[in-house]
Amino acid sequence: QVQLQESGPGLVKPSETLSLTCTVSGYSLRNDYYWVWIRQPPGKGLEWIGSIYHSGSAYYTPSLKSRATMSMDTSKNQLSLTLTSVTAADTAVYYCARVACYYESNGFGPVCNYFDYWGQGALVTVSS
């Protein structure tokens, strides 16, 4: 069974760098899948941060593109996320998730656009 577990410091000071790791078990990151990072500020909705492919190619939401970096360590079966110059607005629960794919009824595909396995989330608070 695929399992994901986020880990990292729960408290980060303003202007510093947030670093999180997502350890994947039950599935090799060397396989052909995308993975995503998503965050959720307390009491608010879900925000996609970015996606990373098994090749290492990464794509970011425009609002975080200048500050976010995702990477993958296939030897450790881990994903990582760093976010620089954090502010209180970056306080959130951070999730990693696996992207799943399907074929449309017209045969088009694979369409890889939904998230079937999620980590339990890691709360990161930005505060001095």
Place this chain on the structure above:
Amino acid sequence: DIQMTQSPSSVSASVGDRVTITCRASQGINTRLAWYQQKPGKAPKLLIFAASNLPSGVPSRFSGSGSGTDFTLTISSLEPEDFATYYCQRSNSFPPEGVTFGPGTRVDFK
């Protein structure tokens, strides 16, 4: 950017009720829509993908429909464990168009 809206933002219901949640995209997205259920303190759980497909293990009281800009999630008979927040989510296939979630609909006890 494609925007997603949901209605209602919250609904009060009782066990056994039929509940319908609507999700609307600002432009057509074919059937490239998923639904998730989230309980307090927990990660979202996938309920529906490709607008109407249930993953293995999701109860059949959940159903999804729609295409283009208008989608619905229906819970045919609410169970106690269904009180939660529900999010719709769109994305074209990766990359690079990104992902957008709806703002969520909370289903709570009447």
